[in-house]
Amino acid sequence: MFSYFSLAEQLLLAVNKLGFDKPTPVQIQAIPLAMEHKDLLVSAETGSGKTAAFLLPTLHRLITLPSTKFGTRALILAPTRELARQTFTQCRKLAEFTSLKVGLVTGGDDFKHQQGMIRRNAEIIISTPGRLLELIEQESLDFSHLDVLILDEADRMLDMGFSEAVLAIAGRCNSQRQTLLFSATLTHYGVIKIADRILKNHKVVALNTLYDGHSNxxxxxxxxxxxxxxxxxxxxxxxxxxxxxxxxxxxxxxxxxxxxxxxxxxxxxxxxxxxxxxxxxxxxxxxxxxxxxxxxxxxxxxxxxxxxxxxxxxxxxxxxxxxxxxxxxxxxxxxxxxxxxxxxxxxxxxxxxxxxxxxxxxxxxxxxxxxxxxQGKYKGPKKLKASGKAAGIKKKIEPKKAVAGKVKIRHRDQKNIGKRRVPGTKPASTEN
CATH class of the missing domain: 3.40.50.300 (P-loop containing nucleotide triphosphate hydrolases)
Known part of the structure; x- marks a missing residue:
């Protein structure tokens, strides 16, 4: 049960309303560590409940440790507009019984509207890296008091070329923040590289690797x-x-x-x-x-x-x-x-x-x-033979064996038998 995590009462009400029955494995492992304000590197496949795994401890922190300072307190980066919008929807549902304001910043939406939303002090912003970097460059955002930075689907974000944007955004955030990095795999070189740069003394929660068999x-x-x-x-x-x-x-x-x-x-x-x-x-x-x-x-x-x-x-x-x-x-x-x-x-x-x-x-x-x-004509690649040229194996050539008692007789030698040898030439061979 979610009551095991000692979450704020407002969050337990929202969890019950959403019909969440029992925590998933990633939630069981990640939520307690996140509630201890530790940096995390988490590998979990899509559909494993990872969104709630980072939203619940983040919302709990903002509720139980209120701040009087102006500015965004939690920033969630997602690789695509669709994922950002879905995270925004779930965040609003989980924050329904709180006074926390949630904002969405993605490309394709009205720029001025987003600036106005930020000025009205949305405590939580969910965004794609590209549009957020535009707002940062225009000095529209203040992350100096940020409590939590979350990178969702980090491997995909890096595959899409957002590595420099992510590092630039992280560089503008409060250096004392908590950082949670979620990825589908921990074997992605870019994820390990960026984790080394933005995480501090982090814990690893590895629920899956790249080679999991997808048994379901x-x-x-x-x-x-x-x-x-x-x-x-x-x-x-x-x-x-x-x-x-x-x-x-x-x-x-x-x-x-x-x-x-x-x-x-x-x-x-x-x-x-x-x-x-x-x-x-x-x-x-x-x-x-x-x-x-x-x-x-x-x-x-x-x-x-x-x-x-x-x-x-x-x-x-x-x-x-x-x-x-x-x-x-x-x-x-x-x-x-x-x-x-x-x-x-x-x-x-x-x-x-x-x-x-x-x-x-x-x-x-x-x-x-x-x-x-x-059924078509194509049946797959032709099978290669086990030996010979098709298999890429050089055929071993055995030397010819001489047959005992048999001597090769050349025609020209037969013609020269009995003829006088010209000085300076080799004698014709003869057979005894």
Whole structure:
């Protein structure tokens, strides 16, 4: 029970109202340490309850240790607008029975409105790094009295190129602050590097590593001849699999837009989400997806992190992701906590090596699957022979053995027998 943590009464009321039953493993390990004001480096997969793991101790601190000083007291950085907005929503729900003000700062929203919100002294700000850095450069923010700095999905933030922005923001924060860094993995070099720079005498809470087997997610591979074949396979899967909500990932926004029309032609409820969309359109699409009016979302990797939507139990990789890290982020949208999920990768010949590399990277072997009605010509790479040139093995050449008692007789020697030798030349060989 959450009462085990000795949280402020206002927070326990909110937890009960939200229907939180019992703490998740990451909450059990991280909340007590965070309430002791320790810096933390936490690895926890998406859907493990990590948002509450950093929000509850932070809110508890702000409630039990009030401050009369002006300025932001808690800052939460997130890699994407979607994740920032979801964290903002959950923070407001947990802070419902308090007087704490929560502000959201992301790109795509009105700049002056955000400046006004900050001037009205929002104690908690949830933001993406890019827009926040703009406000800092305009001297619109004061973090000199900051109590807590939180980096959520730090590995993804660094992958998106926000390393320098994060360090610049941290450099403007109160040096005596508490810092909580949450990541999907602790094996990401950038995470370790930035942790060394911004954390002090920190504790590590490692619930998972990069190579965890995702035991609650069944991972399948379906071979395809080309993109046209992939489209047929995709439509069949979406029409025949059992799921509540499905995510389809492509590597480009162009491909995401191309797939939407044919799938809608199959009477499927499909939406698209990518970085080139206007923020209002993105917000509207997310609302439709959460409400279930759209139950299939075609997305680029923008949505691989930050999408916190319940009921996603099917993830299809139309395009194979460029690396194992992106693959983990994509499939992490399903199989949340105790739920089961299914992921299917559509693999054509030019993607085989990429998919095999992901299997080696994760030290896993994915299940091969055939769609009987749509079997293609491509059956995977041809098997190499165990020996010979195909296997890259040089054939050992054995020297010819002489046959005992048998002497080779040359024709020219036979012709020269009995002839007079010209001085200065070698004698013709003779046989005895």
């Amino acid at each position: 997610i069944e991972q399948q591979i379906v071979l395809a001849d080309d993109n046209e074949h992939k489209q047929k396979l995709l439509a069949w899967l979406l029409l025949n699999e059992t799921y509540n909500k499905a995510l389809v990932f492509t590597n480009t926004r162009i491909k995401a837009n191309e797939l939407q029309g044919p799938l809608r032609g199959q009477k499927l409820r499909v939406g698209v989400l990518h970085g080139e969309m206007d923020q209002k359109d993105r917000n509207r699409m997310m609302e439709l997806f959460r409400a279930g009016e759209v139950n299939i979302m075609i997305a680029t990797d923008l949505a691989a992190r930050g999408l916190d939507v319940k009921g996603i139990n099917l993830v299809i990789n139309f395009d194979i992701p460029r690396n194992g890290i992106d693959y983990i982020h994509r499939i992490g949208r399903t199989g949340r906590i105790d739920e089961l999920g299914l992921t299917i990768a559509l693999v054509k010949a030019t993607e085989w090596n990429l998919m095999a590399g992901i299997e080696r990277f994760l030290k896993q072997k994915f299940k091969r699957r055939n769609i009987k009605d749509l």
